[in-house]
Amino acid sequence: MAQASGQTVPFLILKEGTKRTLGKEAYDVNIAAAKVLSEVLKTSLGPRGLDKMLVDSLGDVTITGDGATILKEMEINHPAAKMLVEVAKAQDSEVGDGTTTVVVLAGELLKKAEELLLQNVHPTTIIDGYRKALEFVIKEMDEMAIKLGEKDYETLKKVIMTSMYSKAISEYKERLADLALQACLQVAEQVNGETRINIDYIKLEKRKGKSLDETELIKGLVIDKEVVHPGMPKLVRNAKIAVLNAPLEIEKPEISSKISITSPEQMKSFLDEETKILAKMVDKLASVGANVLICQKGIDDTAQFLLKKKNILAVRRVKESDMEKIARATGARIITDIEDIKPEDLGFAELVEERKVGEEKMLFIEGCKNPKAVTILIRGGSELIVDEAERALKDALHVCKNALEKRKLFPGGGAIEASLALKVRDFAKGLPSKEQLAAMKFAEALEVIPSILAETAGMDPIDSIVKLRAMHSEGKYYYGINVLDGSIEDMAKLGILDPANVKLQAIRAATEAAIMILRIDDIISAAPSKPEKGKREGGEETPPPGEF
Numbered sequence: 001m002a003q004a005s006g007q008t009v010p011f012l013i014l015k016e017g018t019k020r021t022l023g024k025e026a027y028d029v030n031i032a033a034a035k036v037l038s039e040v041l042k043t044s045l046g047p048r049g050l051d052k053m054l055v056d057s058l059g060d061v062t063i064t065g066d067g068a069t070i071l072k073e074m075e076i077n078h079p080a081a082k083m084l085v086e087v088a089k090a091q092d093s094e095v096g097d098g099t100t101t102v103v104v105l106a107g108e109l110l111k112k113a114e115e116l117l118l119q120n121v122h123p124t125t126i127i128d129g130y131r132k133a134l135e136f137v138i139k140e141m142d143e144m145a146i147k148l149g150e151k152d153y154e155t156l157k158k159v160i161m162t163s164m165y166s167k168a169i170s171e172y173k174e175r176l177a178d179l180a181l182q183a184c185l186q187v188a189e190q191v192n193g194e195t196r197i198n199i200d201y202i203k204l205e206k207r208k209g210k211s212l213d214e215t216e217l218i219k220g221l222v223i224d225k226e227v228v229h230p231g232m233p234k235l236v237r238n239a240k241i242a243v244l245n246a247p248l249e250i251e252k253p254e255i256s257s258k259i260s261i262t263s264p265e266q267m268k269s270f271l272d273e274e275t276k277i278l279a280k281m282v283d284k285l286a287s288v289g290a291n292v293l294i295c296q297k298g299i300d301d302t303a304q305f306l307l308k309k310k311n312i313l314a315v316r317r318v319k320e321s322d323m324e325k326i327a328r329a330t331g332a333r334i335i336t337d338i339e340d341i342k343p344e345d346l347g348f349a350e351l352v353e354e355r356k357v358g359e360e361k362m363l364f365i366e367g368c369k370n371p372k373a374v375t376i377l378i379r380g381g382s383e384l385i386v387d388e389a390e391r392a393l394k395d396a397l398h399v400c401k402n403a404l405e406k407r408k409l410f411p412g413g414g415a416i417e418a419s420l421a422l423k424v425r426d427f428a429k430g431l432p433s434k435e436q437l438a439a440m441k442f443a444e445a446l447e448v449i450p451s452i453l454a455e456t457a458g459m460d461p462i463d464s465i466v467k468l469r470a471m472h473s474e475g476k477y478y479y480g481i482n483v484l485d486g487s488i489e490d491m492a493k494l495g496i497l498d499p500a501n502v503k504l505q506a507i508r509a510a511t512e513a514a515i516m517i518l519r520i521d522d523i524i525s526a527a528p529s530k531p532e533k534g535k536r537e538g539g540e541e542t543p544p545p546g547e548f
């Protein structure tokens with residue numbers, strides 16, 4: 001407001017139509033959105049979690065219990081809910097698992113914060129309490145971790161299987177876990193005494209047909225390409241592979257140019273010269289011993305014919321990412337100029353073969369000596385099954401990578417959350433009064449994970465939490481919810497284990513997301529833009545649909 005001539009004159013600083021929500025109403029709106037998103041996902045948590053059917057605007061159906069996929073397919077508009085989706089995406093890209101846990105835990109932390117807001121506890125005090133509780137939890141988790149042995153592959157396999165209990169294809173978890181473990185061990189490298197795994201070098205190629213049991217690990221590459229010329233060999237043993245990032249064709253000049261031809265002899269001479277250039281390129285390939293050519297660019301018809309005469313198998317237009325994987329798998333060097341190729345630049349594979357998989361032809365490069373890039377060929381009875389198997393394998397590969405690199409594990413089944421809740425309650429007693437309330441609520445929020453696991457398993461959640469608290473107070477820190485037979489058991493003995501950094505990242509990300517939303521006390525929404533009305537010829541407005 002402004003004063004003028006003794007009168008109060010109103011003035012606007014925001015654009016007309018802008019909506020503003022502040023104070024308690026802003027907290028209520030944001031927390032409500034986070035709670036709704038959390039409620040959607042919580043029934044899909046754990047091995048007994050249920051699936052969601054997602055139908056997009058085109059009518060395509062996705063059936064999954066994978067949190068990352070559910071959030072990706074849902075069309076979310078509320079800004080606070082979008083923030084949680086972004087946090088979940090960061091969790092997925094960082095550690096590849098725990099997306100459902102992040103959203104459920106963040107929603108519960110905000111629900112508990114709402115209870116304190118109703119008691120007139122200031123948001124800043126709640127934030128301070130949550131931050132102190134989080135710092136304490138991070139220290140405790142480091143001390144509570146179970147160490148994974150150097151070559152304890154049995155335990156490692158159990159860790160991978162734990163990540164697949166909640167998937168629709170869980171009956172095949174042992175087979176898929178074994179493939180994921182073999183793939184990770186194959187591409188693992190030692191850097192300064194530490195294990196490093198880049199799962200980008202594990203290619204997941206899916207084709208419907210056959211059964212999930214026939215999913216296989218190819219120690220080499222499978223690419224979605226077929227041999228360029230029907231006269232070329234379809235199978236090459238003891239393959240010497242040239243990987244070329246250049247076209248095998250006559251390149252056009254960069255500037256516009258014309259050639260005047262006045263006789264048929266000149267035309268023939270011109271075409272013969274082109275053929276000579278291509279023949280020289282093909283002869284160079286043959287001279288270094290190459291019998292397979294993988295080309296990222298084009299191969300023209302004349303070059304195809306010349307390669308066929310030299311009995312060289314060739315494929316073209318191969319993706320750059322596949323080129324890099326082929327080079328790593330076969331030991332080849334990617335060549336950018338065919339004149340520079342040497343025998344030592346060639347890769348090796350025992351077998352290169354074009355095969356029909358389902359309804360399409362694919363090129364298999366197998367039997368590489370020590371491939372640092374591999375392929376898992378996923379088979380399944382339908383598109384939905386192979387899609388779900390791909391999602392399960394992605395999670396499994398991330399879990400295996402995390403466990404092998406960090407070598408720290410936590411018991412699953414909500415055991416670590418129940419144990420941390422007990423410790424946070426003791427820690428909270430030493431905090432100032434109102435921060436103590438916030439830390440206590442933090443402990444209650446952690447218990448939502450075992451509570452949901454019990455609920456989805458058909459157990460009484462309150463009774464289960466009471467029993468779990470009693471066991472943890474006796475020092476039985478590895479006890480959690482065994483959802484498969486509805487009991488409370490030692491998760492470490494059952495082999496239900498999670499990588500430490502997945503849990504740590506989930507709790508940290510959920511707390512930071514809750515704090516970020518609690519710091520918002522004012523929402524200023526711009527007015528929606530109005531589409532311009534269409535105009536007919538002559539300047540007349542186009543009538544609305546259904547009106548003339």
